[in-house]
Each structure stands twice: as C-alpha cells, then as structure tokens.
Amino acid sequence: MISGRTREENTLHHQTVIIGTGPAGLTAAIYLARANLSPLIIEGSQPGGQLTTTTEVENFPGFPEGITGAELMENMRKQAERFGARVQSGYVARVDLAKRPFTLYLEGGGEITADAVILSTGASAKTVGIPGEAENFGRGVSTCATCDGFFFRNKKIIVIGGGDTAMEEAQFLTRFASEVRLVHRREELRASRIMQDRARGNAKIAWSLNAAPLEVMAGDKGVTGLKVRNNATGEEEVLEADGIFLAIGHRPNTGFLGGQVQTDELGYVEVVPGTSRTNVPGVFACGDVMDPIYRQAITSAGSGCKAALDCESFLFERQ
Structure with missing residues (x-):
C-alpha cells in the first residue's frame, strides 16, 4: 500500500x-x-x-x-x-x-x-531587517549575486556584509556594475585576509566601513539607494545605488x-x-x-x- x-x-x-x-x-x-x-x-x-x-x-x-x-x-x-x-x-x-x-x-x-x-x-537568507528591505526584494534588493548580477550592467551596486561571502560577491558583481560599494557596520572586516586583499585590490570596489544600514530607499522603478549612519560621527547619508545585495549569510x-x-x-x-x-x-x-x-x-x-x-x-x- x-x-x-x-x-x-x-x-x-x-x-x-x-x-x-x-x-x-x-x-x-x-x-x-x-x-x-x-x-x-x-x-x-x-x-x-x-x-x-x-x-x-x-x-x-x-x-x-x-x-x-x-x-x-x-x-x-x-x-x-x-x-x-x-x-x-x-x-x-x-x-x-x-x-x-x-x-x-x-x-x-x-x-x-x-x-x-x-x-x-x-x-x-539572513536579512538586515531595515525599512524598505522586504518591500523591495525583486525590485533591486537581492540575496544572490550569481542569480541577479547580470541585470545590473553598468549600474551602481551596494553589497552589505563583511565576511568572505560579501568579498566574493562584491568581486563577482564588478563584472557587471560600474561601481560596487561594500557597506559594513564595523570598521574591521570578518573576511579572511586573502579575501580582503583581493577585494581591496579591485579598483571597482568602494568602501563604506563603520556604516550602519538604516533604510533601503526606492522609487517607482525600484531601489535608488541605501541610507546609512556613520557610527563614528553619527551623521546620516544616502548612498546612491540601483541594486543592493545582502551578503550576510x-x-x-x-x-x-x-x-x-x-x-x-x-x-x-x-x-x-x-x-x-x-x-x-x-x-x-x-x-x-x-x-x-x-x-x-x-x-x-x-x-x-x-x-x-x-x-x-x-x-x-x-x-
């Protein structure tokens, strides 16, 4: 039976x-x-x-x-x-x-x-849990660089994370994006030294360390940027981006x-x-x-x- x-x-x-x-x-x-x-x-x-x-x-x-x-x-x-x-x-x-x-x-x-x-x-996928994040999945927010990187040719991308995965995904996304900005809430990265060195050696990768993500900004067509707070000064700013990739595990x-x-x-x-x-x-x-x-x-x-x-x-x- x-x-x-x-x-x-x-x-x-x-x-x-x-x-x-x-x-x-x-x-x-x-x-x-x-x-x-x-x-x-x-x-x-x-x-x-x-x-x-x-x-x-x-x-x-x-x-x-x-x-x-x-x-x-x-x-x-x-x-x-x-x-x-x-x-x-x-x-x-x-x-x-x-x-x-x-x-x-x-x-x-x-x-x-x-x-x-x-x-x-x-x-x-682990998420940051900030306003605008869940609402914009599929509208510029992604957890898979391999899946979605192709859609961001010649655009600005933000990668959130500080471990090996974030370094790897940032490197991968430079194949498509005009700029990849890596945002991490701490000054120190968790990634292995070799992964950090590779990422820092890539001219397409910009850095916003000690920056806490506060909100995903979006318009009618999707993501427009990420609001962050500088943990050292308390100042807030919006980093322009067409896509935000979560790489926190x-x-x-x-x-x-x-x-x-x-x-x-x-x-x-x-x-x-x-x-x-x-x-x-x-x-x-x-x-x-x-x-x-x-x-x-x-x-x-x-x-x-x-x-x-x-x-x-x-x-x-x-x-």
Whole structure:
C-alpha cells in the first residue's frame, strides 16, 4: 500500500514524504512519482521556495528567453502532480526519526508517518531587517549575486556584509556594475585576509566601513539607494545605488529536526559524499539545506534527482 490510514485513525501513512518544495523537492517529487511511489510534498510556509522571490531566471537550462521564478516553480509542481505526486500545505513542527515508520508532527495538529523522508527545506537568507528591505526584494534588493548580477550592467551596486561571502560577491558583481560599494557596520572586516586583499585590490570596489544600514530607499522603478549612519560621527547619508545585495549569510532550515540528523557547525545537513544519504537510514537531503556553497536552482534540482534515486533504492531494498 502506497498511502492510507495507519492504525491511529487520524494519522496518514505514505511511503515517501518530501518536506519542502523548491527546485530540489519538486525534482525529487517528479522522479519518485514517475517511479509510481506517489510521494507527498509538504510545501511549508513558502511554496516553491526562495526562487519564487526572483523576478527573472535566465540561467536555468531550457528557457532561452528566461522565466520568472514563480512560473518555473509552478511548472515543476504541475509536472510532479501530473505523475501522481500530492502537495499538502502545512508546516512540519517536529519529527520522530528514532524508529520507522518515521513520524512527522504538523503545526496546528495532525501526524503523518513515512517509510522514507526527503529533506528539502532550504536555507533562508539572513536579512538586515531595515525599512524598505522586504518591500523591495525583486525590485533591486537581492540575496544572490550569481542569480541577479547580470541585470545590473553598468549600474551602481551596494553589497552589505563583511565576511568572505560579501568579498566574493562584491568581486563577482564588478563584472557587471560600474561601481560596487561594500557597506559594513564595523570598521574591521570578518573576511579572511586573502579575501580582503583581493577585494581591496579591485579598483571597482568602494568602501563604506563603520556604516550602519538604516533604510533601503526606492522609487517607482525600484531601489535608488541605501541610507546609512556613520557610527563614528553619527551623521546620516544616502548612498546612491540601483541594486543592493545582502551578503550576510544563510540560515539552514533544520531547527525542526531537533538534532536527530547530523549537521555541520552552521546547521547544514551532512550527507555521505556523492549521495543524498544522511546519518539516519531512510532520511535523505537535497538542495540548499545541505549545500552551503552553490545555492543555485540547477544544482538544487540535480541534488533532488539524486535524493529521489537514493530513496527509491532504499525502499526497493526493503520490500
């Protein structure tokens, strides 16, 4: 039996449950559905994942004219449903992975059991939390230089952050922008010395250190600048910019696991190299929840494929 009621009348059972959507989870669903495993997808609080906040995706193969992130995710969802995957709105509050079948406890009540679980809950970009930031995502505010840098050719860009990621993204964005200004709230950078030296050696990168971001300024067409306060003098000014990139890190969405799945020091799920297998047999991970490096739609989709194939093999071996 693929799915149905367990002995507990109010608990549904499925062979495979995918927690989270996005390119990874939906790709896993497509593969599992085509293998007649009828996976259940619990889509969480942001159906389609972070990609739905991206206005234009131009680097996903097969779309020469580009496609919006929301449309790409909707197409992948329809494809998964066409082969028999089911999508359920909800949020997994906690899990019990100590015994099989695994038990997933939904926020607001309800339980689901599963023979195998695929984790595809992603990683949330850390934000500054200033006025104008959230309202202008996709209108000049971004968390992905690789995804959106192309749209800022010959324009002024601000990168907020002081770590290696900020240095790397600032360097990358100089390929497109006329100027990249790096804004950091402290005088000292957290980045490694070699990354700092590379950034300081780039003539296109300007610096605003010891500057606290206060507000994203925007007009009808999007971002126009960033208001900052000089921490030494208290003076405020608006730095002109057409785009603002947040490079202050990501937070993997793994808190609900309660430490039952092995993670690294940052909270990313660790998998057996070359696979999607975690330290818990029957639990697999794909996408940004296990990838702190690439964070691209295409690499997430590839890892979702691996998770589905690993999961299928796991279930087949236990028939």
